Amino acid sequence: MNKAMSECPVCQTEYVEGEQIACSNCGWDLTPEPPQLAENLTEIYLEKERAKLKWARKIWAETTDQGKSVKELEWKLADIEGQLSKVWGRFDLAAKERVHIQEQVSQLFAWLDEVSQDRNHFKEELERDRLFHETQSEHFENQIGLIFSKLEQSDTERSQVQTQLSRIWSHIEAPRPSPTTAPSDGDRVGAIEENRATNRADGTSVAKEAEIAALQAQISQLKAKLEQSDRERLELQSQIHSERRQVSTLQSQLEKARESLEKTNENLTHTHAESHTVELLIDALGDRSEAIQEFAYAILKRTRSPRARQALEQYKPYRLFRCVRTLKHDDAVRSVAIAPQGNILVSGSNDKTVKIWDLESGQPMRTLRGHLGSAIAVAISADGKTIASGSGDNTIKIWDLQSGELLTTLHGHNGWVNTVAFSPKGRTLASGAADKTIKLWNLDTQELLATFYGHSTAVRSVVISPQGNVLASGSNDNTIKIRNLLTGELIHTLTEHSGSVCSVAVNYDGSILASGSNDNTIKLWNLGTGKLLHTLSEHSGPVSSVTISSQHTLASGSDDGTIKIWHLESGRLIHTIPGVKTPGYGHEGYVLCTAINQDGNTIVSGSDDGTIKIWGVSAVE
Incomplete structure (x- = not known):
């Protein structure tokens, strides 16, 4: 036979009628009233019982709400404790990351010092090359000046020799040539031989012939000297041409060195600027604004800088x-x-x-x-x-x-x-x-x-x-x-x-x-x-x-x-x-x-x- 089930009028907990005298949950009296007593209960008594039941339900509801509030507070407290634990963990992590960043900054400064030393070393080498080329250029210019002075001296000597020859010819020529035509060397020699024959026929003295012979020897020497001067002139001209080519080559090399120096300075400046920009972007990865972090991250992803790649691998x-x-x-x-x-x-x-x-x-x-x-x-x-x-x-x-x-x-x-x-x-x-x-x-x-x-x-x-x-x-x-x-x-x-x-x-x-x-x-x-x-x-x-x-x-x-x-x-x-x-x-x-x-x-x-x-x-x- 199935036993009847009822609910506690206060907390609605189910119980079996007749087996419990009090609710196991809230303690409300569950003893059933005798049937004969229930018929004789006055309305006043029932009203009191209803008020008592209402009061009990209210107290139970408040107690239940308080229990829930306490439970919620316990949950919140546990959650706060968990959050605090995470915060302290983040503090520890931040301290470790700070030490890591300081190490990276030290490495960066060391790298910048190396770049600066390399740049100064390269400048010194370029300055030495520039001084060497300028010295060589001055040396070649001095050499060319000496060559030109020698050419001028040779031209002066040539002019003097030609003047002496003119004087000799004017002295030894017997019949003077027409003033409108300058005598050639062959004419002059023929004139000398003719004068000799005339002098012999006329009984010219032997001393005159000796003088003529001496003049002819002097003329031969002057001719040889002129020929040697011409050869030296040609050699000097060839040397000048060669020196000019070398000067041109050195000037071209010097110009390339200057361009290389300018390009290097430009690259160094650009590298320095790019390095500075990369460092600013890396610093922005730690900014409080996530929008700034996203922007810096996206830009660094597109950068080919090894420093940027290193930072992204660590970030x-x-x-x-x-x-x-x-x-x-x-x-x-x-x-x-x-x-x-x-x-x-x-x-x-x-x-x-x-x-x-x-x-x-x-x-x-x-x-x-x-x-x-x-x-x-x-x-x-x-x-x-x-x-x-x-x-x-x-x-x-x-x-x-x-x-x-x-x-x-x-x-x-x-x-x-x-x-x-x-x-x-x-x-x-x-x-x-x-x-x-x-x-x-x-x-x-x-x-x-x-x-x-x-x-x-x-x-x-x-x-x-x-x-x-x-x-x-x-x-x-x-x-x-x-x-x-x-x-x-x-x-x-x-x-x-x-x-x-x-x-x-x-x-x-x-x-x-x-x-x-x-x-x-x-x-x-x-x-x-x-x-x-x-x-x-x-x-x-x-x-x-x-x-x-x-x-x-x-x-x-x-x-x-x-x-x-x-x-x-x-x-x-x-x-x-x-x-x-x-x-x-x-x-x-x-x-x-x-x-x-x-x-x-x-x-x-x-x-x-x-x-x-x-x-x-x-x-x-």
Whole structure:
């Protein structure tokens, strides 16, 4: 026989009639009145009882409200304590970053000193070259002056010789030539011979002949001297020509040196100005205004300066990340993958489609149809040519990324295919499924190579190390299993998670394994030894996805609606992208999947709200 149930008139707590004399929650008297007594109760007594009940309900309501207020205050106090803890952590981080910046500034000043010394050294060398060229130029000019003076002296001597010859001819010529015609040398010699003959005939004295002979010898000497003078003149002219060519060459070299000096000074000035501008932009990265930080970051990204590249590698821009684009499926987005080349995005959804997107523009390129169930997992091969998709229809489909052509369908699992992963060379595929197994496939022959058992419940995630020798898998049995992919040998079973292991990822040098779990934590492991390195506990809900960039950055997505970005090696939280409660941010549902490109500058997330969000620093036009 079923007993009658009633509610306490004060707090509405259910109780079984006749079994309780007082409410277990508020203490109100639940003893039933005898039927005969109830008939004789006066209206005044009933009014008092009603007033008493009203008063009790009021007191209970106030007590309940106070309890809620106290609870809310306790929550707020706990939240404030958490915020204070984060603030102190940020203070510590700021102090470390300040020391790091001071070290960078010291390095910059040292670099500027080296540049200044190189500039002074180069100026000294150019000044020495200039003085040397000027000295050489003066030397050549002096040489040319000497040559011209010698030419002038030679011309004077030549003029004197010609004058002497004229005098001699005028002295020895017997019959003078016509005044209108100057006698030639042959005429003069003939005249001398004629005078000799005449003198002999006339009995001229021997002394006269001797004088004539002496004059002839003097004439021969003068002729030889004139010939030598002509040769010297030609040699001097040739030397002048050569000296002038050398002077011209030196002047050209000097002009080039001057141009080089001016260009060097200009380059040094430009380099100094550019260096100053780069430093100002680097300083702006620490400005309080996020708009200024975004502008400085975008400009530095376009700068080719090594100093700018160094600063950007050390600077973490994630606090500037915004949702730069939102893409849509018709149902929950279960998996996303970015091509290694960084220009293509692939997504899988509960709408049974796989979509290919242009990551830069967000434009859809192709929609791949063929699965009969949800497209739960997608992966892209290392060469960016092939897509693998795992589905709730228990199959794996292999697609050509460029054409969207379906290449083959792999059958073998007896449950949903929750995860797929390519080997580094892209010709082997690993898959994990709800049938508790992991399978390896040869994509060239579509042959099943091996089946690994060991998990006691569904396999949620698999990953192959970049070196291609290790396979790690996470399961709903709360464990991670690490195998030698070449031999299939089980190396480690990691059991520190207290909830399902939803996602696993390996960094680019194959040293660290990251795992996300329903226990709200991320754990970082040494892949070789299986040793637990860090436990990250900042998420307030199950961690559905972890992904790693080549720049030691880890991104995680959670049911708490947030995306968190971590420094992989230290486990330090860098930034949190809030959920939808913060204006302009977040998904309206759980974050089911994430992907990060190799340089860490773009993060993609998918949600059960049917959207894909692309996160990054907005470009400055």
